[in-house]
Amino acid sequence: MSDFQGMEDLLQDFLVEAGDLLSSVDNKLVDLEKTPHEKGLLNEIFRGFHTIKGGAGFLNAHELVTLCHLTENLFDRLRNGELEVTREIMDAIMDATGSVREMFNSLEHGVQPDPAPPQLLAALKLAIAGTLTAAVAAPAAAAAAPAVPAAVAPSAGGPDWGGLMQAVSTSVAAFAPAAPAAAPAAAPAAAGFQPDVTGKSPEDIIKLAVGRRTVDKPGNPNAAPSRRDSEKGRDNSIRVDTVRLDQVLNLSGEIGLTKNRLTSLRSDILNGRSDTDTLHALDQAVGQLDLLVSDLQSAVMKTRMQPVGRLFQKYPRIARDLARSLGKEVELVLVGEETEIDKTMIEDLADPIIHLIRNAVDHGVESPEKRRASGKPEKSQVRLEARQEGDHIVLLVADDGQGMDAERLRAKAVEKGLITDEEANTMDERQSFNLVLLPGFSTKDVASDVSGRGVGMDVVKTNILKLNGTIDIKSEMGKGTTFVISLPLTLAILPVLVVCLGEQPFAVPLSMVREILPVNASAIQEIGGRATMVVRGEVLPMLPLSYLLGWSQEHPPEYGVLMQTAESSFILAIDSFAGREDAVIKSLEDFRPKGVAGVTTLSNGQIVLILDIKELLDSISGQRGVPRSVFMPQAALSA
Amino acid sequence: MLDPSKIKFLVVDDFSTMRRIVRNLLKELGYVHVDEAEDGAIALQKLRSGEFDFVVSDWNMPNMDGLQLLQAVRADPGLRHLPVLMITAEAKKENIIAAAQAGAHGYIVKPFTAATLNDKLAKIFDKLEQAAAA
Numbered sequence: 202m203s204d205f206q207g208m209e210d211l212l213q214d215f216l217v218e219a220g221d222l223l224s225s226v227d228n229k230l231v232d233l234e235k236t237p238h239e240k241g242l243l244n245e246i247f248r249g250f251h252t253i254k255g256g257a258g259f260l261n262a263h264e265l266v267t268l269c270h271l272t273e274n275l276f277d278r279l280r281n282g283e284l285e286v287t288r289e290i291m292d293a294i295m296d297a298t299g300s301v302r303e304m305f306n307s308l309e310h311g312v313q314p315d316p317a318p319p320q321l322l323a324a325l326k327l328a329i330a331g332t333l334t335a336a337v338a339a340p341a342a343a344a345a346a347p348a349v350p351a352a353v354a355p356s357a358g359g360p361d362w363g364g365l366m367q368a369v370s371t372s373v374a375a376f377a378p379a380a381p382a383a384a385p386a387a388a389p390a391a392a393g394f395q396p397d398v399t400g401k402s403p404e405d406i407i408k409l410a411v412g413r414r415t416v417d418k419p420g421n422p423n424a425a426p427s428r429r430d431s432e433k434g435r436d437n438s439i440r441v442d443t444v445r446l447d448q449v450l451n452l453s454g455e456i457g458l459t460k461n462r463l464t465s466l467r468s469d470i471l472n473g474r475s476d477t478d479t480l481h482a483l484d485q486a487v488g489q490l491d492l493l494v495s496d497l498q499s500a501v502m503k504t505r506m507q508p509v510g511r512l513f514q515k516y517p518r519i520a521r522d523l524a525r526s527l528g529k530e531v532e533l534v535l536v537g538e539e540t541e542i543d544k545t546m547i548e549d550l551a552d553p554i555i556h557l558i559r560n561a562v563d564h565g566v567e568s569p570e571k572r573r574a575s576g577k578p579e580k581s582q583v584r585l586e587a588r589q590e591g592d593h594i595v596l597l598v599a600d601d602g603q604g605m606d607a608e609r610l611r612a613k614a615v616e617k618g619l620i621t622d623e624e625a626n627t628m629d630e631r632q633s634f635n636l637v638l639l640p641g642f643s644t645k646d647v648a649s650d651v652s653g654r655g656v657g658m659d660v661v662k663t664n665i666l667k668l669n670g671t672i673d674i675k676s677e678m679g680k681g682t683t684f685v686i687s688l689p690l691t692l693a694i695l696p697v698l699v700v701c702l703g704e705q706p707f708a709v710p711l712s713m714v715r716e717i718l719p720v721n722a723s724a725i726q727e728i729g730g731r732a733t734m735v736v737r738g739e740v741l742p743m744l745p746l747s748y749l750l751g752w753s754q755e756h757p758p759e760y761g762v763l764m765q766t767a768e769s770s771f772i773l774a775i776d777s778f779a780g781r782e783d784a785v786i787k788s789l790e791d792f793r794p795k796g797v798a799g800v801t802t803l804s805n806g807q808i809v810l811i812l813d814i815k816e817l818l819d820s821i822s823g824q825r826g827v828p829r830s831v832f833m834p835q836a837a838l839s840a
Numbered sequence: 841m842l843d844p845s846k847i848k849f850l851v852v853d854d855f856s857t858m859r860r861i862v863r864n865l866l867k868e869l870g871y872v873h874v875d876e877a878e879d880g881a882i883a884l885q886k887l888r889s890g891e892f893d894f895v896v897s898d899w900n901m902p903n904m905d906g907l908q909l910l911q912a913v914r915a916d917p918g919l920r921h922l923p924v925l926m927i928t929a930e931a932k933k934e935n936i937i938a939a940a941q942a943g944a945h946g947y948i949v950k951p952f953t954a955a956t957l958n959d960k961l962a963k964i965f966d967k968l969e970q971a972a973a974a
Contacts, residue, residue: 211857211860211861211864214856214857214860215857218855218856218857219857222855245902248900248901248902251900251929252854252855252858252900254929255855255858255898255929255950255951256855256857256858256861258929258950258951259858259861259950259951261951
């Protein structure tokens, strides 16, 4: 089926590398808008298109070659000072990068791309000829003929490059159609060309800019696929710094040596030697192994870490296009691009961050008039920041816009039937802000095209939670809103709390655990037939783990673990707990019992199931809760 | 004819996909001894410290481009004998003249096939042998 039989590897390499290149070109274009005469930028952008063209040629992607060639020619003239960057030219260029990205998408699906839109090609040709701007017709630029490929026979004389020319002219054929001079005939075709992103819906802008994955379709909050599903069809290769690989190699060598030491000690001990020296040596060797293994673990983990800058690169262009389509002026400021995040996580963060940025641009940031009226600079700033805090990565999307009105949010949520009046009355500011993350919430009466359908923000939350992260909102009226995403450093190691039901241990993600409480039967109240407990004024349902698993409860649960999930908090009632562990998650291939996220091995060698709390809760939804009697000693006896 | 497996190539390009393409094409032709450099400056360093027999260089690169590399190679008494094949996406007349004047042994335009590359290499080796015989 593929147009690239036998070239798949090459194609993958090309797409990864050229994709990065295009993202950096996109960013440089945003910069170029601010400093249109910056020679270095023009040069780098020129080289970007040039390089993509070169690679595309080997893939026989002629349409991509044609488009890059035209754009490259345009930049050649721009960098030589023969043309000026005008708004019209800028728009044509922006469209060209969009089109290049579309072509990458079809390449990714193994299909040769369709030709670029004829208006775009025509506009580029006009731009090269210096006549894209109707008003400005720089005579000097118009006079200078655009570069024509040298398929012409060389003039006589000079060094022996005649032979060279001959060799060249065979391969130049492939390029001939790619380099038509800006013909006057192109003019009528371009007449109807509207080089502006406003013609495109913001959805298109995002699709263009992000490319491949459109998983989180609006209106389908459940569309977020499981990790395993989404793993397929995405780029499974990773670029690792050789220094890091060497470290892994080095450590595994050291571990080999320590293993040898242990083997010899074992035979000593088996032969009856147990003097202090031998035992001391054993102690040392085990201690060393311990150290080496944890070093190796972190070294291996580091090979999965990628600078978040690769992800951030995509966004300035998206923000710019969105802002323009809304008639706003927004600058996206990137901070902490060197922060490293697990590769899988980077990919899963791409969509949520887009939602947050477009939310900031659409809802957060005011119109230029309004900003002027309130004494703010017309151009607003949206800051996208990443940093590491302890064993967490923190991502911020902050705008300097109008901020959120807690009162209005609550009123809206009540009106939409998302919360009750009573609930609204007990909510503090932070809880009110978090309402925007509920499915079906939208504060605009008329949904705007960009982010007003109240979908997306709940998907953001779902996706962040899938990564074992949390999302929080800070906002100040008139000053702006900040979304704070907190993520674990890696998905490979999950800190868990090991809880026990009878003798059987289970692991629950520590990120969901808020605290552990002793369960006192007298503190349990029954509300609406369900056992609840009041913790610092908050009424929380008590759910015994045995009940969630469908087991019988031998004794009344002795401890409660206060769990916080996306939707709610509750107390997980258990018999006892065994402490916390850093679990290395092993997924159960082809076999996934309901409510089990994976398995791990404890330090004592015991195998433990890691529970998927959300799934367990879903399985009992509708009949949430158990009567108080479960927690009474006599009830347990009779159970 | 020289033994292809003994000839050590240096492929210079800032785009790693392109380096891989060239490396694969060379391998197809039996030239298995290939090292890579990301730009002219790194290439020059490698050339000065390693035993290379042949340079295949892209033209358009950051830091030091292919033409500057070529000029530097020709200006270095230890390297000036090295055959240099220039690769570029452009078939512009002035580029070819510039390359020829700077002392390139050959010039090849992207995209090319293994056969085209082989032709070019064969021509360069022929020329080198003739020069050696003369």
